[in-house]
Every structure is written in structure tokens, then in C-alpha cells.
Amino acid sequence: MQAHFRREKTFAADTLPWLVALGALLVLALHLIERDFDPLRRFLSEYALGPLGALMNATFFLVAASGAALARGAYRAHRWLVAAGFSGWTLGLAVCGVCITDSTLPDQVRTWTGIAHDLGADVAFLSVFAVMLTTPRGRLFALPMMIAFVAAHATGLIGLGQRVFVGF
Numbered sequence: 001m002q003a004h005f006r007r008e009k010t011f012a013a014d015t016l017p018w019l020v021a022l023g024a025l026l027v028l029a030l031h032l033i034e035r036d037f038d039p040l041r042r043f044l045s046e047y048a049l050g051p052l053g054a055l056m057n058a059t060f061f062l063v064a065a066s067g068a069a070l071a072r073g074a075y076r077a078h079r080w081l082v083a084a085g086f087s088g089w090t091l092g093l094a095v096c097g098v099c100i101t102d103s104t105l106p107d108q109v110r111t112w113t114g115i116a117h118d119l120g121a122d123v124a125f126l127s128v129f130a131v132m133l134t135t136p137r138g139r140l141f142a143l144p145m146m147i148a149f150v151a152a153h154a155t156g157l158i159g160l161g162q163r164v165f166v167g168f
Contacts (some may be wrong), residue, residue, distance in 0.1 A: 024058040040160045045101040045117060045122040053100070060097030064090045082134050088127030095120025104158065125165060 030047045031039060037047065047056040071086035080129030095116060102114030129146070132138030146167055 011104065016066055018068045019062050019069070022116060023059050023062040023066065026055055026062070030055055030059075038159065039163065040157050042104060042159045043162055044159070045121065048100050048101060049103055057097045057100075060093050064093035064097065068094060080136075084130055085127045085131035085134070089124050089131070092120040092122070092124025092127060095126065 027044060027047075028051060031037075033052060034047060034050055037050065037138040045056065047053065050056075067086050067090035071083045071090055074080075074083035074086055099113040099120065101117040102108055102110055129142060132142045132145075149161045149165045152158065
């Protein structure tokens with residue numbers, strides 16, 4: 001029994017960084033390939049509306065899988081609030097991957113999938129923010145991150161605000 005747990009723990013520890021790195025590489029690739037996309041004024045999710053939308057959806061699911069691994073690890077360590085937070089992150093990103101976003105360009109009609117996507121994104125971001133509040137280092141970054149996020153949104157740089165939040 002103990003050997004099985006050790007093997008499982010090693011698999012998660014070995015796999016998680018690769019999932020996160022692959023997700024980050026996919027987003028970076030989208031930034032480099034889709035040159036006409038303004039990353040300062042548009043959300044990451046809007047890459048799903050372009051010709052390489054499947055790449056963005058794959059990214060959502062990769063990062064959701066990493067969140068599931070983190071949630072499972074926190075649950076096994078009896079860190080219930082952290083496990084709940086990462087579960088919310090996972091669920092929110094899975095919804096984002098299934099429900100395509102609406103464009104933030106002017107005069108765009110809202111759809112039910114866009115609204116569901118927005119709700120999933122809200123759950124994901126609020127969940128990871130809640131996880132940050134459970135650790136001293138996370139609390140150190142939580143307030144500056146939220147201030148930068150709100151300031152970027154207030155100035156119309158919604159893409160920058162999102163990227164600052166994700167970067168923290």
C-alpha cells in the first residue's frame with residue numbers, strides 16, 4: 001500500500017510541471033502565431049475564436065488537469081480549503097474549454113456559451129485567489145495582484161489585467 005502511494009505521488013510530482021509548462025508553451029505559441037491579436041486589450045480566451053481555437057481549448061484542459069492534480073494532492077494532505085479552491089479552478093477551466101467565449105469587440109451579441117464561459121472564468125479566478133489567501137506567500141502577492149488586475153481593467157487594458165493575474 002505504501003509503495004503504491006509513493007509511486008502515485010511521484011507520478012503527480014513528475015507530471016504536474018509538464019502539464020503547466022505545456023499549457024504555458026501553448027499560450028506563448030498563440031501569442032507568437034496570431035500577430036494581429038492585441039494581447040493588452042483582449043482576453044486569452046478570445047484566441048479560441050481564431051483559426052487556432054482548438055489550441056486554446058487544449059490549453060484550458062491541460063491547465064484544468066494540472067488543477068485537478070493539485071486538488072488531489074491537497075485533499076490527500078488534508079488541506080480541505082486548498083483542495084476546494086483547486087477543484088473550483090479545475091471546474092471553471094473545464095467550463096471555459098467546453099463553452100467558447102464571446103468576443104469583447106464592440107457591438108458583439110452575448111451568447112449563452114459566452115456567458116457560461118465568463119462564469120467559469122470567474123469561478124476559476126476567484127478559486128485560485130482564495131487558494132492564495134491560505135498561505136503566507138500567497139497573501140503577500142494577493143493584494144498587489146488584485147490591485148494590478150483592477151487598475152488594468154479600469155484603464156481598458158483587460159488583457160493586461162488578466163495576464164498579470166495569471167502571471168502571479
